[in-house]
Amino acid sequence: MQADELSSLLESELSGLAWSTQPNDLVQFGQDWTRFHQSNASVVFFPNDVEEVQKIIQVANQCDCVVIPSGGRTGYSAGAVATKGEWIISMVRFNQITEFNPIDQTVRVGAGVITEQLQHFATEQGLFYPVDFASSGSSHIAGNIATNAGGIRVLRYGLTRDYVLGLTVVTGAGEILKLNNGLVKNASGLDFRHLFIGSEGILGVVVEAEIKLIKTPPNQAVMLLALSSLEAVMSVFALARKSLLLSSFEFFSDRSLHRVMQHRGFENPFEALHPFYVLLEFDDDEEAAMQVFESGMEAGWVTDGIIAQSIDQAQQLWQYREGISESIAHFTPYKNDISVKISRVPEFMQQLEDVLAAEYPDFETIWFGHIGDGNLHLNILKPENMETTEFKQQCEKVNEHVYGLIATFEGSISAEHGVGLIKKPFLPYSKSAEEIKLMQAVKQVFDPKGVLNRGKVVDCE
Amino acid sequence: MQADELSSLLESELSGLAWSTQPNDLVQFGQDWTRFHQSNASVVFFPNDVEEVQKIIQVANQCDCVVIPSGGRTGYSAGAVATKGEWIISMVRFNQITEFNPIDQTVRVGAGVITEQLQHFATEQGLFYPVDFASSGSSHIAGNIATNAGGIRVLRYGLTRDYVLGLTVVTGAGEILKLNNGLVKNASGLDFRHLFIGSEGILGVVVEAEIKLIKTPPNQAVMLLALSSLEAVMSVFALARKSLLLSSFEFFSDRSLHRVMQHRGFENPFEALHPFYVLLEFDDDEEAAMQVFESGMEAGWVTDGIIAQSIDQAQQLWQYREGISESIAHFTPYKNDISVKISRVPEFMQQLEDVLAAEYPDFETIWFGHIGDGNLHLNILKPENMETTEFKQQCEKVNEHVYGLIATFEGSISAEHGVGLIKKPFLPYSKSAEEIKLMQAVKQVFDPKGVLNRGKVVDCE
Structure with missing residues (x-):
């Protein structure tokens, strides 16, 4: 035009x-x-x-x-x-929280309400909105819904999907739909609410949502453990899951920690350097936490550890993990946000490491992730002297190897970032040709002329 | 043919x-x-x-x-x-549990695995499958998935949907789809798994599922309370929810209790008769339970109560609630399975009672429900001397009033039973014309010739 x-x-x-x-x-x-x-x-x-x-x-x-x-x-x-x-x-x-119902424990929010705004509102009501991630200070609720955002507490509390009791959307055909009306139980035909969640704006625009809040959990404790090897990560996860009520189990590599320390001017939290780290958040139980630490040390998996002694220290420990994305942002990182079943993480990571060593010998790779739910973030940093286009092309070449591996493991090429433009060429590694065709056909039902986010996720029919 | x-x-x-x-x-x-x-x-x-x-x-x-x-x-x-x-x-x-993964805490089940079979299997692994209802001894997992079955513990554990990590389906076009592969996080395009859940066999046949199990909860206690009035029901719910970790909050009327006593030859659990009853299941905490009981008595809501002192007694108390459906089965009950938001239950029930008194003066009505999630089961019993067809027609006339009221309250004409043939004429009370048209169009995408369950839920286009 x-x-x-x-x-x-x-x-x-x-x-x-x-x-x-x-x-x-x-x-x-x-x-x-x-x-x-x-x-x-x-x-x-x-x-x-x-x-x-x-x-x-x-x-x-x-x-x-x-x-x-x-x-x-x-x-x-x-x-x-x-x-x-x-x-x-x-x-x-659409930045208003327009309604709170203490009996239903629900809020009605405009599409543009910031995640953190909802979290704070919940806290003020003596309740809890558990979906949280590094971008919660900027991300909109409707964006979270459009990608079914997950983040750092999925392990315990699930994804954005689990908190959406109602949606108002405008479809690509311009129709207004009010989906599910905030009901807990509703088996009256196809539940389009769940089709719109995670649909990345290709079916309709989310205008308003009814969101469920939950009881505030007990005091949370935070522990940072240094690990000896990649295999130790899942061993410690199994150990911790047995005796602690985990809210988060986050993993990051030595390079990730190094980048955060450099970017924020932090000290090394430990005396020595270690190849891998995990951060645990859990219902406060110092005795059980000490036991996990000690058993991990005895098994040779854990090489050092810190249990936060104050809320301040807990927040500080979290920054080593949550600061990673920001610390590498100026390297134009190429992001892989991938997942496999939890049980297959160790084998997958081992094979992924081999692929990275063979295919990315000249690039710095930073990996971290919500490993308790099978989700890894693999970031490739752009060398300073390389053009962005050239860098992207090189990364996409390597994708064939990374995503090929994911396909072998029946994993996902996008765990929580969505497909958008960047992952679209790689969708066939996670979805069959039949499923992609059906996505196109369903898009056409809701958006016959393809006016909504055309070219994202899948091509129009 | x-x-x-x-x-x-x-x-x-x-x-x-x-x-x-x-x-x-x-x-x-x-x-x-x-x-x-x-x-x-x-x-x-x-x-x-x-x-x-x-x-x-x-x-x-x-x-x-x-x-x-x-x-x-x-x-x-x-x-x-x-x-x-x-x-x-x-x-x-398809009656086999073919795989159990203790790290993922998932099972792979054939479509025909019985709900109870899965519950027992979970228990044998030291885990828990929380979805439960009166028909769990006969219902198939795939049937539960097709209606997104809920039942008696939705309040705490959610619906069948929340436990489905993977689905294998054959679409109406005869294509095999493997949906989500058991992943916790997967944002790679439209999530058809959630479209198939609750689709009542109009899009495809569920052949296999991957189901998530959870940690076994602590010992559960059971308390049966007799209430003075309909308004007391939600007051007691609010009271109980504050101090107990509820798994169930079930409601039934005096007539429901009467039918169970008659059918099973049970004694009245209380010395006197009371108009309404609620059954609570919760993490065992006798002191807190006593406080709920005493506060309820003081407020005049609770008129009597029993806390089960043994597992046997707990099971016995449950039978007063779970035996209702069976006790009225030979009356060819016309079933309304309806829901509204929890906060609107008291006002809705009051207005519903008025409708029933006015419209069903000659029929016996039996109501009970999972009131902690807004779901009421309203059963109309067929008078012995009335023909089934005549009875159904009379009930459907009254539906206009009942469902009209539900529409006013933005509730659902089917909370957990699905639409099938019987509720199909009444779908417009819960879904807009646009949404029903979109359902037809989506059905056509997955089942272009309408060979699957034609005539159920919505007409083909």
């Missing part, structure tokens, strides 16, 4: 809406946390209500324009990135 | 398969626990593996025959009932 055609639309069918075509806005709202595409949006809309969202989609259908739903733009798979002059629908104005 | 055409098919394309056209089998496998339809099936197949299921569906597609997936036939909505000479695929031979 030419600029003058757009201008005329904005003054006719779309008049009265808030929008921007300021270059700064177009760049900012046209990108996420990846840096592999040139942001190229035509206009950013800032709708105020569901009808305005519907209006934009209806007009997009009329003029065959493509619309991208946009949340906190913290994605790692370019799922909300504009590369072809698309229209952006930013949901920033 | 004529009988001779079928005979010739069974000897050509379908030769080698196990099947029966014995009148007894046709009746038995063509019905569920409802009694409002004449069972009318043409043939019952007993496939042994996924390829045989696929073969049957492929042939059904060629000759435009309709296939009904059949489990334990414990349904209450005629979702697996044959009324038009359909073919039945009985999954009884």
Whole structure:
């Protein structure tokens, strides 16, 4: 669409809406946390209500324009990135928690409510919203829903999916659907709520959600353990799971720790260097924790350890893990967010290490992950003197090996980041040709003209 | 299809398969626990593996025959009932638990594994499968998946959906899909696993599932309380939820208790009669339980109570609740399985009582339910001298009032029984016209010729 055609639309069918075509806005709202595409949006809309969202989609259908739903733009798979002059629908104005019901223990939230905002609100009500991850200070609830975000406590509390009791969406055809109305039990036909969760904006725009809160767990303790080897990671997990009520079991490598220390100016938490680390969060039980530590030492798996003695120290220990992504951001990391069954993690990691040594000899690889649920984050850092395009191409070559391995293990090429643009070419490593065709067909049901996030996840039919 | 055409098919394309056209089998496998339809099936197949299921569906597609997936036939909505000479695929031979992984804490089960069989298997491994209901001795896992079965512990442990980590299905087009492979985290495109859960056999036949088990909970205590009024029910729920870790909070009326006592020859558990009862199961804490009881007495909500002093007594108390369905089965009950938000239960029940008094003056109504998750079972008993057809028609007239009320409360016309044939006319009370159209379109994607469970849940497009 030419600029003058757009201008005329904005003054006719779309008049009265808030929008921007300021270059700064177009760049900012046209990108996420990846840096592999040139942001190229035509206009950013800032709708105020569901009808305005519907209006934009209806007009997009009329003029065959493509619309991208946009949340906190913290994605790692370019799922909300504009590369072809698309229209952006930013949901920033849907930033209100509009209802709290203490009996149902539910909140009604606008699409643009920040994850942390919901967490704080829950705490103020004496309740708990357990879904949490490094980007919780910026990510929007609707973005979490669109990718079924997981994070650091999935082990105990599950994924975003498990907390969504109701959704209001506008489909690609411009229809408003109210899905499930906040009910706990509802077996009245196909449950489209669960189809929209994790659909990355290719079926509809999430406008509002009803979210379940839960009881506040008991005091949490945090322990950081240094490990002798990769095999020790899962041995310690099995050991810890037996005697502690774990909320998190996070893994990171020596290089990950090194990057955080360098970036934040932290001291080494231990006296010596160790090849691997795990961070455990659990219902406070110092005696049981000491036993895990001691048994781990005796078995030769654990080489050192710290149990946080205060909330401050616990937060400090968490920073060694949560600071990793930020500490490597300026290296334009190529991110693999992969998963296998928990039981297959040790064998998978061993084989993955061999692949990395053989295929990435010149790249620095940083790995860490939510290993208690089978999810590894493998980051490849761009050498300073290499062009981004060249780097991406090289990484994608290696993907064939990494993803080939994942296919052998029946794992996922995207555990929690989604598919977006970046993982789309690799979807066949996790999904059969039949399943991908069915995804295209289902997309067409909800978005017959393919106006929503066209080109992301799967091609239109 | 004529009988001779079928005979010739069974000897050509379908030769080698196990099947029966014995009148007894046709009746038995063509019905569920409802009694409002004449069972009318043409043939019952007993496939042994996924390829045989696929073969049957492929042939059904060629000759435009309709296939009904059949489990334990414990349904209450005629979702697996044959009324038009359909073919039945009985999954009884898929009755094996084929794999247990202690690290993943998962089991791989055939479609025809009985719920109780899985519960016992979990116990033998020192783990727990929490989904439970009155029909667990007969219902198949795949049937539970097809209706997203809930039952008596949803309050704490959620629904069948929450335990399905992987599914193998054969679609209506005859394609085999392996969905999610048992992964905890998997954000690689649309998650069709969750679309199949609760789809009542209109998209595909569930052949195998990977099911998550959980840690065994601490010892459970059981308390039966007699209540003074309907309003007291939710007051006691709020009170109990504060101080007890509830697994169940079940409600039943005096008439329900009366029916169980009569049917099983039980004594009245209390000295006097009371209008309403609630049964609580919770992590054993006698002191807290006594406090709930005493506070409830002081407030005038609770009029009497029993705390089970042994496992035997706990099981006995449970029978007052779990025996209700069986005790009224010979009255051909018309079942309403409805839900609203927990917070709206008191107001809803009050208004429902008024509707019942006005519209069902001549019928005995029995109500009970999993009230801690907003789910009520409302059973209308057929007067002995009334014809079944006449009775069904009269009930359906009253449905307009009951379901109209549910629509006002944004509730569900089917909380856990599914839609099947019986609730299909009433789906518009819970789902918008747009959503029903989308269901039809999605059915067509997975089952283009409508060979699977045609006429159930929604009409084909």
